[in-house]
Amino acid sequence: MKMTLTAKLKLNHTGAQKAALDGATLAFRDALNYTSVRAFEMNKxxxxxxxQSEVYTHLREVIGLPSQMACSAPRLVAxxxxxxxxxxxxxxxxxKVIQGVKPGYAPRPFRGFERPAKFVSRTLEYQYGKDYSWKKDGRVSxxxxxxxxxxxxxxxAKHLDLIRSGSEVGAAKLYYQKSKKQYFLLVSVEVDLPDPQPGDHTNVxxxxxxxxxxxxxxDTRNRTQFFSGKQNNQIKDSFARVKSSLQRQGTRSATRRLVALSGRERRFIADRNHSLA
Known part of the structure; x- marks a missing residue:
């Protein structure tokens, strides 16, 4: 049995290397948004x-993407x-279901196609062996x-051991964390595990x-446990009220506060989910 893990690697980049990564991620984001507009014009x-046949030349000659990145952008947009x-x-x-229940109901239009899909985050997809690879001295290219x-x-440490022991790796994503001004490489790693046997499990x-x-x-012994979401939902509602207030203000300082608040909310949800798991 194979299981896929995601290894989060912090890249120890210099100032010049960070500038090169900035240029690549921003150019790739521009390529995604250009490709999205063209796909929208091509009847979504x-x-x-x-x-790809429509945008490849533009991505290569105007935006300046390498060939593999120019192929990745159309796939992500598609x-x-x-x-x-x-x-x-x-x-x-x-x-249609609502119309059947409520006669005279006016169906609401789908708003997802009102404008081209917009890409905001600075992420870049890499293909192993083409866009990134491991060096023999333990570094990544x-x-x-x-x-x-x-x-x-x-x-x-366990993820590093899997990579260095020769586990099969796949595509990776270059991710920029704005709060730390730091780049991370999210690498998919396949791990071989023994197939579970019925005799190995005494409880379900x-x-x-x-x-x-x-x-x-x-469980099968009729033991039950409840994990209430009341307290967490109250905190999430508090985040929603503060975000709504800041969005109404619309000032630059409110926008900066919104960015910081979204990070806090994301970390809170991740922490609660991890604790629950």
Whole structure:
């Protein structure tokens, strides 16, 4: 049995290397937004090959992306529009159900296609062996617009052991954490695990997740445990009230405060989910 893990590696980059990574991530974001506009003009096209044939030359000659990045951008945009088409179909199906229950109900239009999908975050997708690779001295080499940048990295010890022991790695994502002004490489790692055998398990646990109770756990011995979400929901509501107040102000300082608040909210949710798991 194979399981895929995501190893988060902190890149120890110099100032010059960070500038090269900045240039690559910003150019890739520009490429995604340009490709998104072209896909929108092509009747919200979700075919990666068709989109690539339209934008590849522009991405290479005008934006200056390497060939592999110029192929990755259309695939990411196509996946985004496929998701929007799925949401659109689900939306229309729900509206038909409501019309059947409420005669005279005016169906609401799907707003996901009012404008081209916009990409904001500074992330960059790498393909192993083409855009990034491991060096024999324990460093990683990543592709930028200014050539390859070789740097050391840090991470969770068990993840590092898996990488250095030759575990199969796949695509990676270059991620920029604005609060720390630091780049991370998120690498997918495949791990071989022995297949579970019926005799290895003496008890089976079922988990039902929700909002009022984040989790309800029951096992085959009729033991049950409830994890209430009341306190966490109160904190989330508090975040929502503060965000709504800041959004109404619309000042530059309020925008900066919103960015910091979103980071706090994300960390809070991640911490609660981790503690619950």
């Amino acid at each position: 096209c979700s075919g990666a090959a068709k989109i 996946a985004s529009y496929k998701g929007l088409w799925t949401k659109c179909k689900d939306h229309h199906a729900r509206q 990543v592709l930028t617009l200014k050539g390859r940048q070789v740097m050391t990295y840090e991470g969770y 646990v079922g988990v039902d997740v929700g909002q009022r109770f984040h989790a309800v756990v029951t």
